[in-house]
Amino acid sequence: MSPLARFSVNQMTVKQLSLPELVEGCLELGIPGVGLWREPVNVYGLDATAALVGAAGLAVTTLCRGGFLTAVDPLDRKRALDDNRAAVDEAAALGTDTLVLVSGGLPSGSKDLHGARERVADALGELGPYAASRGVRLAIEPLHPMYAADRCVVSTLAQALDLAERFPADQVGVTVDTYHLWWDDTAPAQIARAGAGGRIHAFQLADWTTPLPEGVLNGRGPLGDGSIDFRAWRAHVEAAGYAGPIEVELFNDALWARDGREVLAETTARFLEHAG
Amino acid sequence: MSPLARFSVNQMTVKQLSLPELVEGCLELGIPGVGLWREPVNVYGLDATAALVGAAGLAVTTLCRGGFLTAVDPLDRKRALDDNRAAVDEAAALGTDTLVLVSGGLPSGSKDLHGARERVADALGELGPYAASRGVRLAIEPLHPMYAADRCVVSTLAQALDLAERFPADQVGVTVDTYHLWWDDTAPAQIARAGAGGRIHAFQLADWTTPLPEGVLNGRGPLGDGSIDFRAWRAHVEAAGYAGPIEVELFNDALWARDGREVLAETTARFLEHAG
Numbered sequence: 001m002s003p004l005a006r007f008s009v010n011q012m013t014v015k016q017l018s019l020p021e022l023v024e025g026c027l028e029l030g031i032p033g034v035g036l037w038r039e040p041v042n043v044y045g046l047d048a049t050a051a052l053v054g055a056a057g058l059a060v061t062t063l064c065r066g067g068f069l070t071a072v073d074p075l076d077r078k079r080a081l082d083d084n085r086a087a088v089d090e091a092a093a094l095g096t097d098t099l100v101l102v103s104g105g106l107p108s109g110s111k112d113l114h115g116a117r118e119r120v121a122d123a124l125g126e127l128g129p130y131a132a133s134r135g136v137r138l139a140i141e142p143l144h145p146m147y148a149a150d151r152c153v154v155s156t157l158a159q160a161l162d163l164a165e166r167f168p169a170d171q172v173g174v175t176v177d178t179y180h181l182w183w184d185d186t187a188p189a190q191i192a193r194a195g196a197g198g199r200i201h202a203f204q205l206a207d208w209t210t211p212l213p214e215g216v217l218n219g220r221g222p223l224g225d226g227s228i229d230f231r232a233w234r235a236h237v238e239a240a241g242y243a244g245p246i247e248v249e250l251f252n253d254a255l256w257a258r259d260g261r262e263v264l265a266e267t268t269a270r271f272l273e274h275a276g
Numbered sequence: 277m278s279p280l281a282r283f284s285v286n287q288m289t290v291k292q293l294s295l296p297e298l299v300e301g302c303l304e305l306g307i308p309g310v311g312l313w314r315e316p317v318n319v320y321g322l323d324a325t326a327a328l329v330g331a332a333g334l335a336v337t338t339l340c341r342g343g344f345l346t347a348v349d350p351l352d353r354k355r356a357l358d359d360n361r362a363a364v365d366e367a368a369a370l371g372t373d374t375l376v377l378v379s380g381g382l383p384s385g386s387k388d389l390h391g392a393r394e395r396v397a398d399a400l401g402e403l404g405p406y407a408a409s410r411g412v413r414l415a416i417e418p419l420h421p422m423y424a425a426d427r428c429v430v431s432t433l434a435q436a437l438d439l440a441e442r443f444p445a446d447q448v449g450v451t452v453d454t455y456h457l458w459w460d461d462t463a464p465a466q467i468a469r470a471g472a473g474g475r476i477h478a479f480q481l482a483d484w485t486t487p488l489p490e491g492v493l494n495g496r497g498p499l500g501d502g503s504i505d506f507r508a509w510r511a512h513v514e515a516a517g518y519a520g521p522i523e524v525e526l527f528n529d530a531l532w533a534r535d536g537r538e539v540l541a542e543t544t545a546r547f548l549e550h551a552g
Contacts, residue, residue, distance in 0.1 A: 111505040146422040148459035149503040183424035214490040227425040229387040
């Protein structure tokens with residue numbers, strides 16, 4: 001098997017590339033899969049993207065992202081559910097079986113993390129059957145606790161599994177992303193729990209580098225630049241039975257400022273060096 | 277009992293004030309306790325600080341801080357242990373029974389969080405008896421997971437208690453700080469565990485506000501500005517049997533740029549409004 005057989009590059013890592021440039025770059029480098037994002041896909045066109053990627057023989061490993069399901073206001077809540085159903089449809093149209101979900105943060109003025117997490121659970125109950133009926137699994141992504149207030153009230157893999165396990169595994173599972181979980185000494189046991197339940201729906205890599213930038217969004221490090229032992233995390237998910245794609249997803253202002261083809265090649269080399 | 281009877285202001289909250297200004301401000305506002313930091317205390321003079329604070333009748337609720345115990349290099353390690361013994365001596369001289377410990381981050385180039393935590397445990401084994409012999413308890417402070425690489429490999433209250441419980445409670449306990457723990461749904465149960473073992477040695481408050489500043493050090497919010505329900509956390513520690521001081525410790529560039537007396541008064545008012 002090629003050492004890149006399970007490699008996938010998330011579109012956000014090289015967002016400076018157009019979709020045709022991304023596809024061409026993947027073909028040149030032998031990258032077999034891509035994780036896509038809804039916004040650039042919809043700019044290029046959903047059907048056009050599906051045709052482009054399909055013609056190239058690339059697998060779409062995930063679609064990012066649904067979620068933002070914590071609103072209290074009924075109209076906001078309905079809008080969010082409608083938008084997530086649209087995201088499921090887009091995932092199906094792109095031929096991926098995995099929609100990554102970021103839960104959403106606290107509503108303005110709220111201090112109730114528990115209540116927000118319960119609203120996520122309620123939404124999963126509505127969205128899970130819809131997704132499964134279209135062959136799409138929802139993959140709750142716990143984000144690092146530094147995002148708990150403003151982006152994602154689900155901060156640990158244990159919390160994500162507590163939510164996912166209320167539903168069948170073909171409806172709801174989890175995304176394991178090293179950037180968000182690397183600090184957590186309970187995560188390996190939770191990966192085993194997720195694997196035993198068939199709920200590892202996506203596996204993503206990014207390195208932890210410091211100092212964190214203002215807003216802490218766009219400082220995810222290239223593999224090898226930071227504190228994370230990727231082979232150890234790969235071993236954890238594989239010991240749990242995961243044999244699916246391994247996506248590298250970097251949000252990084254410095255990388256975005258560079259030539260996208262060069263970043264794509266470097267990301268591929270880093271994957272082989274640190275996680276291959 | 278005065279509603280301020282358990283209130284303590286950490287010196288860092290108003291670091292623009294000199295020690296005499298801080299003491300005078302506390303007397304004027306009826307603040308009965310202060311948490312002190314080693315660096316400004318040593319600039320003013322250890323004996324002079326003890327005399328100043330003692331004459332004013334202020335309690336020194338904690339000394340911040342010892343720790344940084346993760347070095348691998350033997351000479352660095354010896355220096356850290358010597359420095360921590362000095363910190364214990366300073367705590368005793370100031371009349372406080374609690375030295376707050378920040379564990380330290382990963383050594384340069386290391387990706388081994390577990391090993392670093394074990395070196396912290398080894399160091400506690402050396403420092404605990406020394407501290408207890410001088411009437412000082414070590415209070416391991418779990419810092420938010422966003423500091424795991426560069427500042428503190430102990431990220432959760434569970435991890436801190438796993439370390440502390442290897443030693444007698446009069447040697448090693450924990451610091452519960454809302455800023456670091458607020459996102460963690462397992463923290464209330466861990467507070468109960470800490471309280472049952474007599475290991476809640478300090479309780480500190482700061483609010484979680486976003487966006488986080490670059491470097492994520494100096495954005496701790498005034499009580500009421502952020503996402504944390506302080507009365508709920510106070511109820512957790514009190515249900516666990518904690519009846520000690522409640523320190524407000526803010527690291528905040530915007531507060532430091534203002535008049536320190538005004539910030540001190542406002543911090544007192546916020547304590548009464550949100551945690552009193």
